[in-house]
Amino acid sequence: xxxxxxxxxxxxxxxxxxxxxxxxxxxxxxxxxxxxxxxxxxxxxxxxxxxxxxxxxxxxxxxxxxxxxxxxxxxxxxxxxxxxxxxxxxxxxxxxxxxxxxxxxxxxxxxxxxxxxxxxxxxxxxxxxxxxxxxxxxxxxxxxxxxxxxxxxxxxxxxxxxxxxxxxxxxxxxxxxxxxxxxxxxxxxxxxxxxxxxxxxxxxxxxxxxxxxxxxxxxxxxxxxxxxxxxxxxxxxxxxxxxxxxxxxxxxxxxxxxxxxxxxxxxxxxxxxxxxxxxxxxxxxxxxxxxxxxxxxxxxxxxxxxxxxxxxxxxxxxxxxxxxxxxxxxxxxxxxxxxxxxxxxxxxxxxxxxxxxxxxxxxxxxxxxxxxxxxxxxxxxxxxxxxxxxxxxxxxxxxxxxxxxxxxxxxxxxx
Amino acid sequence: xxxxxxxxxxxxxxxxxxxxxxxxxxxxxxxxxxxxxxxxxxxxxxxxxxxxxxxxxxxxxxxxxxxxxxxxxxxxxxxxxxxxxxxxxxxxxxxxxxxxxxxxxxxxxxxxxxxxxxxxxxxxxxxxxxxxxxxxxxxxxxxxxxxxxxxxxxxxxxxxxxxxxxxxxxxxxxxxxxxxxxxxxxxxxxxxxxxxxxxxxxxxxxxxxxxxxxxxxxxxxxxxxxxxxxxxxxxxxxxxxxxxxxxxxxxxxxxxxxxxxxxxxxxxxxxxxxxxxxxxxxxxxxxxxxxxxxxxxxxxxxxxxxxxxxxxxxxxxxxxxxxxxxxxxxxxxxxxxxxxxxxxxxxxxxxxxxxxxxxxxxxxxxxxxxxxxxxxxxxxxxxxxxxxxxxxxxxxxxxxxxxxxxxxxxxxxxx
DNA sequence: GACATTATTCTAACACTTAGAATAAGTCTT
DNA sequence: AAGACTTATTCTAAGTGTTAGAATAATGTC
Numbered sequence: 001x002x003x004x005x006x007x008x009x010x011x012x013x014x015x016x017x018x019x020x021x022x023x024x025x026x027x028x029x030x031x032x033x034x035x036x037x038x039x040x041x042x043x044x045x046x047x048x049x050x051x052x053x054x055x056x057x058x059x060x061x062x063x064x065x066x067x068x069x070x071x072x073x074x075x076x077x078x079x080x081x082x083x084x085x086x087x088x089x090x091x092x093x094x095x096x097x098x099x100x101x102x103x104x105x106x107x108x109x110x111x112x113x114x115x116x117x118x119x120x121x122x123x124x125x126x127x128x129x130x131x132x133x134x135x136x137x138x139x140x141x142x143x144x145x146x147x148x149x150x151x152x153x154x155x156x157x158x159x160x161x162x163x164x165x166x167x168x169x170x171x172x173x174x175x176x177x178x179x180x181x182x183x184x185x186x187x188x189x190x191x192x193x194x195x196x197x198x199x200x201x202x203x204x205x206x207x208x209x210x211x212x213x214x215x216x217x218x219x220x221x222x223x224x225x226x227x228x229x230x231x232x233x234x235x236x237x238x239x240x241x242x243x244x245x246x247x248x249x250x251x252x253x254x255x256x257x258x259x260x261x262x263x264x265x266x267x268x269x270x271x272x273x274x275x276x277x278x279x280x281x282x283x284x285x286x287x288x289x290x291x292x293x294x295x296x297x298x299x300x301x302x303x304x305x306x307x308x309x310x311x312x313x314x315x316x317x318x319x320x321x322x323x324x325x326x327x328x329x330x331x332x333x334x335x336x337x338x339x340x341x342x343x344x345x346x347x348x349x350x351x352x353x354x355x356x357x358x359x360x361x362x363x364x365x366x367x368x369x370x371x372x373x374x375x376x377x378x379x380x381x382x383x384x385x386x387x388x389x390x391x392x393x394x395x396x397x398x399x400x401x402x403x404x405x406x407x408x409x410x411x412x413x414x415x
Numbered sequence: 416x417x418x419x420x421x422x423x424x425x426x427x428x429x430x431x432x433x434x435x436x437x438x439x440x441x442x443x444x445x446x447x448x449x450x451x452x453x454x455x456x457x458x459x460x461x462x463x464x465x466x467x468x469x470x471x472x473x474x475x476x477x478x479x480x481x482x483x484x485x486x487x488x489x490x491x492x493x494x495x496x497x498x499x500x501x502x503x504x505x506x507x508x509x510x511x512x513x514x515x516x517x518x519x520x521x522x523x524x525x526x527x528x529x530x531x532x533x534x535x536x537x538x539x540x541x542x543x544x545x546x547x548x549x550x551x552x553x554x555x556x557x558x559x560x561x562x563x564x565x566x567x568x569x570x571x572x573x574x575x576x577x578x579x580x581x582x583x584x585x586x587x588x589x590x591x592x593x594x595x596x597x598x599x600x601x602x603x604x605x606x607x608x609x610x611x612x613x614x615x616x617x618x619x620x621x622x623x624x625x626x627x628x629x630x631x632x633x634x635x636x637x638x639x640x641x642x643x644x645x646x647x648x649x650x651x652x653x654x655x656x657x658x659x660x661x662x663x664x665x666x667x668x669x670x671x672x673x674x675x676x677x678x679x680x681x682x683x684x685x686x687x688x689x690x691x692x693x694x695x696x697x698x699x700x701x702x703x704x705x706x707x708x709x710x711x712x713x714x715x716x717x718x719x720x721x722x723x724x725x726x727x728x729x730x731x732x733x734x735x736x737x738x739x740x741x742x743x744x745x746x747x748x749x750x751x752x753x754x755x756x757x758x759x760x761x762x763x764x765x766x767x768x769x770x771x772x773x774x775x776x777x778x779x780x781x782x783x784x785x786x787x788x789x790x791x792x793x794x795x796x797x798x799x800x801x802x803x804x805x806x807x808x809x810x811x812x813x814x815x816x817x818x819x820x821x822x823x824x825x826x827x828x829x830x
Numbered sequence: 831g832a833c834a835t836t837a838t839t840c841t842a843a844c845a846c847t848t849a850g851a852a853t854a855a856g857t858c859t860t
Numbered sequence: 861a862a863g864a865c866t867t868a869t870t871c872t873a874a875g876t877g878t879t880a881g882a883a884t885a886a887t888g889t890c
Contacts, residue, residue, distance in 0.1 A: 007456055008431060010846065010877040013423050017878090034837070041422055043879045048838060065886095071836030072886040157782050166782060214653050226747075230645060237749025238629050239786035244746040247780055249739040251667050261778050263739070324664040324678070331659040332641075332747065334652025363676050365662055367572050367581060371654035425846040425877065432847090449868070458848045463869060486867030487855040833890080840883070845876105852871070859864075 015398060017042055018050050022059075022079070022397045026104065027210065030063060030078040051077060058083055059103075059397070079104045085142050086393045087150040088385030089129055090195065093170045093222075096128055098136045099385040103148070105206075105393065107381065109140035122165075122176045130185045148396040149189035151388025153198045154178065157241050163192070169258070191392040195219070196243050198387030199341055200227025201234055205390050207379045208339045215337045216329055217377075218245065220322075220345035222293065224266040228333065246270065250324045268321035271297055271344050278314045287311060294343070301347040319352040319359055326356075326374070327363030334368045341377035349376050430813060432457055433465050437474075437494070437812045441519065442625065445478060445493040466492060473498055474518075474812070494519050500557050501811070502565040503804030504544055505610065505797065508585045508637075511543055513551045514800040518563070520621075520808065522796065524555035537580075537591045545600045563811040564604035566803025568613045569593065572656050578607070584673070606807040610634070611658050613802030614756055615642025616649055620805050622794045623754045630752045631744055632792075633660065635737075635760035637708065639681040643748065661685065665739045683736035686712055686759050693729045702726060709758070716762040734767040734774055741771075741789070742778030749783045756792035764791050 020040045025031055031039070036047045054060040061080045065073040081104040090097040094117065100109040113132055129152065137144055156168040163179025179192055200209075200217035209215040215229040224246030228235040235242050246266035247259050254263030255276065267273045271293045278285050278300065287299040287310070303311035326338065340349050349356065353376075361369055377383070435455045440446055446454070452462045469475040476495045480488040496519040505512040509532065515524040528547055544567065552559055571583040578594025594607055615624075615632035624630040630644040639661030643650040650657050661681035662674050669678030670691065682688045686708045693700050693715065702714040702725070718726035741753065755764050764771065768791075776784055792798070 007847085008428050009848095010425055010428070010875090013425070013428075014877060016423060032837090044838075045840090045879050045881095046877090049878085052839090067887075068836075070834075070888055072838075074837065230650065235645065237783070237786075238751040239749060239782050241780065241782045241786070242747070242749035244749070244780055244783060247746050248663075248743040249665055249778060252665050252669075252736065252739050254667075259780060261742075321667060324667050327676075328663040328743070329747075331662045332657070332744075334654060334657035334659070336653040363664060365656065365659055365674060367654050367656045368652070368659060371652075371656070422878085424879095425844090429846060447868090459869075460848050460850095460871090461846090464847085467870090482856075483867075485857055485865075487857095487869075489868065831890100833888100835887085835889100836885100837887100838883100838885070841881090843879090843881105845878085847874105847876085849874090850872090852869100854869070855867090857864100857866080860862090 014050070015400065017046060018054070018400060019394075019398055021047065021050055021054075025060065025077065025079045027205070029104065030076050032066065032074045032076055034074060036077075053400070057400075081106065084148040084396075085146050086148050086389045086396070087133065087136065088198075088382075088387070088389035088392075089132070089150060089152045090198075090382065090384040090388065091125060091129070091152065091154045092195070093155055096125075096132060097382060097385055098132050099382060099389065100136050100140050100142060101386075101389050101393075103393065105386065105389060108142065109136055110382075110385075111136045111139060119171050121171075122173060122178060122181065126178070126181050126185060129182065133186065144188075147188055149191060149392030150186065151191045151193075151198065151385075151390070151392040152182070153195045153384045153388050154192060156194060157239075158192050158194055160193075160236075160240055165192070189392060189395065191388065191395060193240075193388075193391070195384045196225040196227040197234060197236075198227075198385075198391065199383045200229055200243070200387070201390050202379060202381075202383035202387035203227075203339050203341065203377065204229045204232075204234070206381075206386065207341075207377055207383070208337055208373075208375050212337050214333070214335045215339065216243075216245075216333055216335045217339045217341060218326075218329075218345070219342045220269060220340055220349070221342035222271045222344075224270045224325075226329065228335075245325065245329060248325055248328060250321060250328075265321065265325040269318055269325065269344075273321075274300070274314065274318050274344070274348070277317050278310075281313055282310055285310060287314075297344055297347055301351060304348075304351050315348060315352050316355060318348065319356045322349075322352075323356055323359035323363050326360045327369075330360070330364045330368045330372045335372055338372055338374045339377050340375070341379070341383060345376060429465070430815065432461060433469070433815060434809075434813055436462065436465055436469075440475065440492065440494045442620070444519065445491050447481065447489045447491055449489060451492075468815070472815075496521065499563040499811075500561050501563050501804045501808045502548065502551065503613075503797075503800035503802070503807075504547070504565060504567045505613075505799040505803065506540060506544070506567065506569045507610070508570055511540075511547060512797060512800055513547045514797060514804065515551050515555050515557060516801075516804050516808075518808065520801065520804060523557065524551055525797075525800075526551045526554060534586050536586075537588060537593060537596065541593070541596050541600060544597065548601065559603075562603055564606060564807030565601065566606045566608075566613065566800075566805070566807040567597070568610045568799045568803050569607060571609060572654075573607050573609055575608075575651075575655055580607070604807060604810065606803065606810060608655075608803075608806070610799045611640040611642040612649060612651070613642075613800075613806065614798045615644055615658070615802070616805050617794060617796075617798035617802035618642075618754050618756065618792065619644045619647075619649070621796075621801065622756075622792055622798070623752055623788075623790050627752050629748070629750045630754065631658075631660075631748055631750045632754045632756060633741075633744075633760070634757045635684060635755055635764070636757035637686045637759075639685045639740075641744065643750075660740065660744060663740055663743060665736060665743075680736065680740040684733055684740065684759075688736075689715070689729065689733050689759070689763070692732050693725075696728055697725055700725060702729075712759055712762055716766060719763075719766050730763060730767050731770060733763065734771045737764075737767075738771055738774030738778050741775045742784075745775070745779045745783045745787045750787055753787055753789045754792050755790070756794070756798060760791060 063078045064076045067073045081102040096113045098111040157166040165176045165178040203209040203217040217227045226243040226245040247264045249263045251263035255267040257264035257267040289295045304315045478493045479491045482488045496517040511528045513526040572581040580591045580593040618624040618632040632642045641658040641660040662679045664678045666678035670682040672679035672682040704710045719730045
């Protein structure tokens with residue numbers, strides 16, 4: 001407020017309107033000027049004007065006409081899917097997942113790479129990203145020049161202002177200037193952030209958060225966290241760590257969490273926490289496969305579905321813990337939608353659904369509970385890669401006149 | 416996003432710029448066109464233009480000149496404090512507090528009314544607000560016509576869309592159309608909300624939240640809660656109940672809270688919760704004055720300050736609970752500032768300060784903790800009444816051309 | 831071919847902000 | 861007291877937008 005903020009100008013209005021149109025085209029795959037007028041609330045003149053500019057830019061194409069019973073046919077518009085490509089890379093602790101998309105975010109290629117469980121140096125990760133990117137392009141025979149940007153998800157907090165990966169817990173990284181390192185090798189626009197944020201973006205654009213203003217996209221996997229969307233925008237917080245819901249304390253003085261604190265939600269409803277609950281019930285449970293979290297959680301899910309008492313007990317206790325966390329979240333944030341995602345969520349939450357809902361209802365206040373629609377993510381695709389690609393695409397779409405500006409500069413240089 | 420939102424127009428830009436100038440004038444008491452240019456980042460032309468309009472409207476006045484060593488003197492500008500008045504009313508469970516302010520939010524009069532501890536009907540409260548308002552005006556010899564609006568804080572959730580007070584716990588109210596009832600009696604613009612929101616607004620404008628984008632204003636009194644400011648604006652949530660932090664669960668299966676749930680933060684760090692902690696330590700503690708919460712908490716504070724072991728134990732345990740709630744809040748919201756307010760906060764937090772900070776540090780992640788400045792509120796004034804008046808004043812200032820528009824309408828009627 | 835209907839583009843009006851020129855209001859110098 | 865200098869404020873014209881309504885386009889029907 002006291003800082004000399006960038007001024008708001010009429011250009012910002014145009015930009016926002018433009019992005020609104022592009023959003024709709026992305027979500028609906030195709031549309032018409034008339035429909036866009038209704039959807040955006042803009043005048044037909046404005047829509048025609050902006051669409052005209054996008055057609056000239058090559059960002060949008062006319063894909064056909066719709067002939068009505070009577071009257072002039074309506075031109076059908078769509079994003080120029082082939083006008084470029086974008087990439088989402090999900091760097092996790094045990095793998096790197098690469099996905100290539102066109103400008104309508106249709107998946108064109110994907111590629112997986114397992115990481116060794118040992119410590120890994122930043123340089124190695126950079127190298128793997130670079131070579132994996134090349135492999136991905138080769139797979140789809142995509143020209144490098146067509147890629148408008150790469151979104152990269154990295155574990156741990158990321159600082160946008162400096163481009164620094166602040167802390168990657170399992171690898172012991174601290175303050176790695178990852179963005180600069182990558183920029184040196186990949187001369188393409190980059191967008192880095194952590195998977196919670198990207199998952200939330202994917203849900204907001206393509207999942208249960210479509211058209212929703214306020215949402216929490218909860219991740220229930222090995223780790224636990226949330227990405228928050230407020231007023232239709234991803235909320236970063238003051239140092240880009242908002243949404244660290246997994247370290248909400250639900251049992252004062254309870255289990256020790258990997259963050260060093262006691263009683264964190266993650267220590268109860270993250271995969272290792274759930275397995276700990278299992279072992280507390282039965283130290284030698286046959287559902288537990290040491291060293292294989294995924295298999296163990298799957299075993300619990302299967303057994304519970306078949307009515308196994310021990311598995312059900314684990315699921316029920318987990319529901320109690322989870323509902324405490326969800327209730328607090330709903331009370332505090334008062335979101336329209338809460339979407340539960342990631343693999344543990346997908347495996348276990350459907351089994352505990354009824355119980356979970358009634359527990360959340362009990363553990364939250366009436367009004368916020370009534371306002372919140374709780375759901376399990378229905379995204380078929382890899383939400384982190386998709387969200388990463390979406391972020392970089394959004395940056396690309398937002399900036400107008402990329403091409404024409406460049407042309408202008410070239411003209412300027414010719415003189 | 417799919418609803419036909421109101422369009423953004425250039426008027427909105429003007430409105431925002433106007434409000435920015437008025438904000439600065441309100442915060443600084445007086446300023447100059449030059450200074451406003453620097454503070455807002457607008458051009459001198461725009462500032463002069465907007466200030467010109469406000470002078471014509473009578474909203475701003477030139478209060479003098481500042482004669483520099485050299486050059487043309489600078490005109491000093493200020494809000495036209497005497498141009499109107501606004502009122503903040505804080506309806507609590509045991510009292511109603513009325514305050515009258517001028518347009519620079521300088522307090523002109525105040526008035527208190529004790530409420531009986533019995534149940535009270537909506538009609539009675541409406542009546543008391545109306546007569547109290549008259550008393551307040553009489554006290555300051557203020558003409559009723561000069562009041563531009565009344566901000567009213569009521570306990571429990573309030574629904575802006577319908578003007579309904581959803582639920583006032585102690586009085587057993589449910590879905591009372593309070594706004595309509597008041598509007599019928601007071602033909603003056605009204606703004607209703609609950610005290611958490613108004614306290615946050617007061618802190619954001621005049622307390623530790625000045626110039627801060629993201630903030631949580633925590634209230635530690637009989638009840639516990641927070642008001643959230645995000646991106647410089649009060650955050651309401653999807654059904655205007657965001658910030659219900661007091662019912663965050665910190666001890667799964669713990670104490671029963673008055674909300675019916677178990678283990679809520681409020682059951683541990685609200686005044687009754689703290690007294691329960693005291694009685695758990697010593698069932699017949701001399702620090703406990705049955706039926707007099709305030710006195711009991713004061714007694715604990717005094718005894719702890721003098722080194723009384725039992726009081727210190729109560730304070731320490733409270734610090735442990737409170738830090739769990741604060742840590743979770745800081746992790747989840749990642750605010751720039753956390754301000755602890757209300758009477759229990761004022762009495763006990765300074766005593767536990769060092770301990771509390773180190774506990775919060777331990778119970779939150781490093782980055783969000785480092786980003787958050789935690790502080791005890793330093794507002795001398797009644798923050799709820801002030802925030803209520805501020806809200807209504809802001810609405811008044813935001814709308815341009817109130818007077819001139821009215822004039823136009825009158826002209827229109829003359830024809 | 832005239833008419834009806836719907837889509838799209840064109841035109842002129844209107845609402846802003848703002849760079850830079852012009853003007854205003856002082857002090858300082860001579 | 862006139863002119864130089866300095867800073868504040870206003871004025872002017874240009875630039876960027878949106879948009880209502882007129883004009884035009886494209887189709888089917890009679």
